[in-house]
Structures are given as C-alpha cells and as structure tokens.
Amino acid sequence: MGRREFLKKAIIACSALCIAALGAIGAFLYPARTGRRKQQFVYLMEEEDLPRRGVRMVTFSMRSEEQDVVKVNRVFVVGGERGITAFSPVCTHLGCFVNWDANKKTFICPCHGGKFNINGEVIGGPPPAPLKKLPLHIENDKVYVGGKV
Ligand code: FES
CATH class of the missing domain: 2.102.10.10 (Rieske [2Fe-2S] iron-sulphur domain)
Known part of the structure; x- marks a missing residue:
C-alpha cells in the first residue's frame, strides 16, 4: 500500500468515525419524541x-x-x-x-x-x-x- 492510498483510506475512516460520533451526540441531545x-x-x-x-x-x-x-x-x-x-x-x-x-x-x-x-x-x-x-x-x-x- 502506497502512502497516497494509505492517507486516502485514513481520511475515509476518520470521516466515518466523525459522522458516527456526531450521530450519537445528536441522538443523545435530541431524542426523537415519537x-x-x-x-x-x-x-x-x-x-x-x-x-x-x-x-x-x-x-x-x-x-x-x-x-x-x-x-x-x-x-x-x-x-x-x-x-x-x-x-x-x-x-x-x-x-x-x-x-x-x-x-x-x-x-x-x-x-x-x-x-x-x-x-x-x-x-x-x-x-x-x-x-x-x-x-x-x-x-x-x-x-x-x-x-x-
Ligand atoms: S392552522 Fe392554518 S389552516 Fe389550520
């Protein structure tokens, strides 16, 4: 795996983790009333x-x-x-x-x-x-x- 490919995969993995963390925080702060x-x-x-x-x-x-x-x-x-x-x-x-x-x-x-x-x-x-x-x-x-x- 080249350096460029490693960085690309690392950025995608970090983005996915950030989105998941934001979703969990949002669900905690604003639970669905229904x-x-x-x-x-x-x-x-x-x-x-x-x-x-x-x-x-x-x-x-x-x-x-x-x-x-x-x-x-x-x-x-x-x-x-x-x-x-x-x-x-x-x-x-x-x-x-x-x-x-x-x-x-x-x-x-x-x-x-x-x-x-x-x-x-x-x-x-x-x-x-x-x-x-x-x-x-x-x-x-x-x-x-x-x-x-
Ligand atoms: S609340 Fe606007 S028409 Fe009924």
Whole structure:
C-alpha cells in the first residue's frame, strides 16, 4: 500500500468515525419524541352510540405513566359511506383545532380557513394534508381509540 492510498483510506475512516460520533451526540441531545411515546387505546364510547351517519366529537383522556400526566384529547368520530372513522381534530397546517360545521358538512379550521370534507380530505385553504386518522378498536361492544401519550 502506497502512502497516497494509505492517507486516502485514513481520511475515509476518520470521516466515518466523525459522522458516527456526531450521530450519537445528536441522538443523545435530541431524542426523537415519537420514539418515547407509546400507543395506547382508551375507552371512547359504547358501540351503540357510534354515529351511523354524521359526525360526533368525543372528549377523552389518556394517562402517561412515564410523565405522570393526564392529557385530555378530542376526536371526531365519523359515520358515513366509508364506515366508521376517527379523525384527529388537529389541523395539518399549523396545528389549530378544527370544528365541524354540520350545515356545510365541513371541518373548518378557525386559524387560516382550512377546510376538510367529511372524509378528512382537504377541500380548501392552506392545509397540506388530510386530517390524521386515528385507529379505532371495538371489543365487547365498547369502542376504543388509539393515540400516543
Ligand atoms: S392552522 Fe389550520 S389552516 Fe392554518
């Protein structure tokens, strides 16, 4: 191995070590929040109370054991042609809570006028993506919604 080739390999090895070290430092200083949050299902309502047609807003609370806090959330449960769906009320633009306008059959964001149809799809305004669907689970006539705490 010549001197030039040795130096080339040494530089590549040092660069790889530096990148790995920077990655480890970054992961230590800025751990991913989502990695620490656990998905859990919480009771939402009785199955017979699910809307067959239309939208119902439901408030529920989730307890985080790690942080020892209870977080109150809400969800829109929608019954329609596509069955039962749960949507997060958080607007995908900048995170405001949307409201359901039953007359216009539209989710409307009060912050910048974002609009979503009953399927959560963007129909107006600046939101870049549809409303986030939340998982639903039905067991023994009880409906549970999944979320991360
Ligand atoms: S936060 Fe909803 S439209 Fe901007």
